[in-house]
Amino acid sequence: MRPVGSKYLLEEPLGRGATGTVWRARQREAAGAEAAVAGQPGETVAIKVLKEELAHDPEIVMRFLRERSVLLRLTHPNIVRTRDLVVEGDLLALVMDLVDGPDLHGYLRANGPFTPVAAALLTAQIADALAASHADGVVHRDLKPANVLVAGGRDGEQMHPMLTDFGIARLADSPGLTRTHEFVGTPAYIAPESAEGRPQTSAVDIYGAGILLYELITGRPPFAGNTALEVLHRHLSEEPRRPTTAPEPLWTCIERCLRKRPEERPSAETLAHALRTVAAGIGVHASAAQAEAALGVGALLAPDPQPAPVPNSGGDADPTQVLPSAAGGYDPGAATSVLPSTGAPGPHAGPHADPTQVLPSGSGPANADGATRAMPPVPPGPGGQQGQQPDGEHPWQNQMRAARDRNDQTQVQYLDPSQDPLRRRPQRRPAPQQSPRLQPPQQQPQHQPQQQQQQRQPQQQPYGQQPYPPQQQRGPAPAPYAQQQQQQQPQQPQRQSRRRQQEPQPQRYAPPSPAPEPAPSRREPRSPSPNRTRIPGLGCLKGCLFVVLILFVGAWLVWELTPLQDWVADGKSFWEASKDWITDVKGWISDVGGPS
Numbered sequence: 001m002r003p004v005g006s007k008y009l010l011e012e013p014l015g016r017g018a019t020g021t022v023w024r025a026r027q028r029e030a031a032g033a034e035a036a037v038a039g040q041p042g043e044t045v046a047i048k049v050l051k052e053e054l055a056h057d058p059e060i061v062m063r064f065l066r067e068r069s070v071l072l073r074l075t076h077p078n079i080v081r082t083r084d085l086v087v088e089g090d091l092l093a094l095v096m097d098l099v100d101g102p103d104l105h106g107y108l109r110a111n112g113p114f115t116p117v118a119a120a121l122l123t124a125q126i127a128d129a130l131a132a133s134h135a136d137g138v139v140h141r142d143l144k145p146a147n148v149l150v151a152g153g154r155d156g157e158q159m160h161p162m163l164t165d166f167g168i169a170r171l172a173d174s175p176g177l178t179r180t181h182e183f184v185g186t187p188a189y190i191a192p193e194s195a196e197g198r199p200q201t202s203a204v205d206i207y208g209a210g211i212l213l214y215e216l217i218t219g220r221p222p223f224a225g226n227t228a229l230e231v232l233h234r235h236l237s238e239e240p241r242r243p244t245t246a247p248e249p250l251w252t253c254i255e256r257c258l259r260k261r262p263e264e265r266p267s268a269e270t271l272a273h274a275l276r277t278v279a280a281g282i283g284v285h286a287s288a289a290q291a292e293a294a295l296g297v298g299a300l301l302a303p304d305p306q307p308a309p310v311p312n313s314g315g316d317a318d319p320t321q322v323l324p325s326a327a328g329g330y331d332p333g334a335a336t337s338v339l340p341s342t343g344a345p346g347p348h349a350g351p352h353a354d355p356t357q358v359l360p361s362g363s364g365p366a367n368a369d370g371a372t373r374a375m376p377p378v379p380p381g382p383g384g385q386q387g388q389q390p391d392g393e394h395p396w397q398n399q400m401r402a403a404r405d406r407n408d409q410t411q412v413q414y415l416d417p418s419q420d421p422l423r424r425r426p427q428r429r430p431a432p433q434q435s436p437r438l439q440p441p442q443q444q445p446q447h448q449p450q451q452q453q454q455q456r457q458p459q460q461q462p463y464g465q466q467p468y469p470p471q472q473q474r475g476p477a478p479a480p481y482a483q484q485q486q487q488q489q490p491q492q493p494q495r496q497s498r499r500r501q502q503e504p505q506p507q508r509y510a511p512p513s514p515a516p517e518p519a520p521s522r523r524e525p526r527s528p529s530p531n532r533t534r535i536p537g538l539g540c541l542k543g544c545l546f547v548v549l550i551l552f553v554g555a556w557l558v559w560e561l562t563p564l565q566d567w568v569a570d571g572k573s574f575w576e577a578s579k580d581w582i583t584d585v586k587g588w589i590s591d592v593g594g595p596s
């Protein structure tokens with residue numbers, strides 16, 4: 001097992017995403033005061049180890065530390081709690097509560113679409129989580145089924161969705177990673193303004209909630225295509241079609257969320273209320289008043305008057321400029337990608353964006369937005385003045401060093417390379433309902449079509465053995481909800497995860513010393529052939545020569561050892577005798593016919 005910081009041990013990978021790998025891990029000892037949750041020795045947690053390329057980028061490391069307080073204080077029953085942030089050497093990790101359940105993407109693939117009532121109630125809880133985070137100035141920006149973990153749901157329990165990956169989009173959105181004018185997100189879930197590089201607000205999460213709701217009731221997102229470019233175009237230009245399975249009030253909610261103009265979308269709080277009204281009014285036990293309220297849900301869905309802004313999220317859109325570059329393979333349902341933005345660089349983004357713009361300071365444009373408000377104050381430097389380190393050190397580098405010092409206390413212990421969990425990949429296991437996945441685009445150099453090719457793969461299946469309740473058996477739900485859920489068959493759920501293409505693993509723990517445990521037996525590698533030179537046709541030539549030799553020897557033996565020679569001689573006499581015989585016959589014939 002591999003230690004992360006001095007407090008945690010990674011046990012097994014749970015899944016891999018675009019920004020890192022999530023591990024089941026165990027707490028070695030209680031975390032320090034800097035953690036939001038101290039935890040107990042032996043406690044199981046989930047740890048997201050961010051990709052090395054993120055961890056190597058000083059800008060991202062600083063952003064990681066800057067976001068520390070935002071992430072740690074974000075608590076809500078429908079948000080996966082971040083317990084601690086670990087900086088160890090150049091390893092960055094988020095310690096989270098371990099959620100015992102599949103993600104919504106895997107659940108959906110295993111169980112099929114939800115009933116409208118169930119989908120409305122589930123999305124209402126997700127909207128609750130969004131409302132709480134938006135109130136705190138935090139916009140998720142990567143809402144999708146894979147980022148919703150589902151706890152509960154067994155033995156009649158009600159499903160409990162929990163939103164995860166908060167702040168990850170913000171981390172990955174660093175100029176260090178995206179370098180040029182790009183955005184981080186999932187094409188199927190990207191809001192039009194993000195696709196165009198226009199400024200983003202919390203309305204992007206509402207758009208994501210609309211897509212999610214659509215996917216929950218149909219099993220697929222409304223805008224699909226073979227390339228990211230195609231999907232982006234559809235988000236920008238196509239109106240979603242009402243699915244046959246969507247009751248009118250529910251469609252009203254979806255349609256409002258999917259408005260192209262962000263300022264026409266409702267707030268998360270309004271959406272949650274509207275969805276509960278719809279769920280109560282479309283069930284079979286709905287009263288006349290409830291049904292009427294559901295039909296009038298449009299009146300509830302007023303546009304959000306004050307959406308929370310996303311800092312540095314583009315501007316000055318020019319869709320024609322960059323859209324054609326957003327081509328490439330595309331996984332419609334899954335992966336978070338770093339995509340080229342479809343807009344021109346805005347005042348706070350782009351290749352020349354000044355990262356310090358997002359640093360809290362007394363004034364300036366960065367301070368005007370909500371997310372900046374949520375950031376912790378800049379600590380004073382050694383000289384007591386913020387941002388004025390003698391060697392021009394970035395004000396956040398103190399924190400970075402302090403965090404590293406804190407975590408570098410980790411004892412360096414021998415780790416057999418074959419046992420290093422960071423070298424292992426999530427296990428691929430057969431899955432009953434694995435959906436075929438398309439290859440998403442891969443990240444390309446600057447100004448090129450880029451996306452990260454990712455592949456979902458089945459992974460450890462902690463739920464594979466346990467019957468997860470089907471949507472129609474999901475426990476004490478509101479009466480209409482429970483009744484509506486009697487049309488679908490139960491299936492085994494499974495967790496699914498994504499794996500980026502051949503992502504290199506951190507290899508920091510391989511000091512040579514005796515192995516504490518015997519390494520698992522491995523197949524002996526096949527020894528290479530001694531004849532390493534391959535001559536085309538040599539085998540055939542050798543075969544032919546061998547056959548000729550055999551024939552020659554055989555013929556010689558037959559000639560010498562059999563009476564063939566006598567037979568040949570006899571054959572000559574016989575031939576001559578035959579000729580004499582023929583001559584005699586001819587003479588006889590001429591004698592017979594001659595005088596007469």
Ligand SMILES: Nc1ncnc2c1ncn2[C@@H]1O[C@H](COP(=O)(O)OP(=O)(O)OP(=O)(O)O)[C@@H](O)[C@H]1O
Pocket residue numbers: 014015016017018019020021022046048080096097098099100101102103142146147149164165334335336337495496497498
């Ligand atoms: N707190 C957690 N508890 C249990 N499992 C988790 C937790 N967080 C993530 N997982 C599992 O790990 C998988 C991978 O998580 P990750 O967030 O890296 O994936 P992702 O959201 O698909 O990736 P990305 O958004 O970076 O493309 C998830 O699909 C989920 O099954």
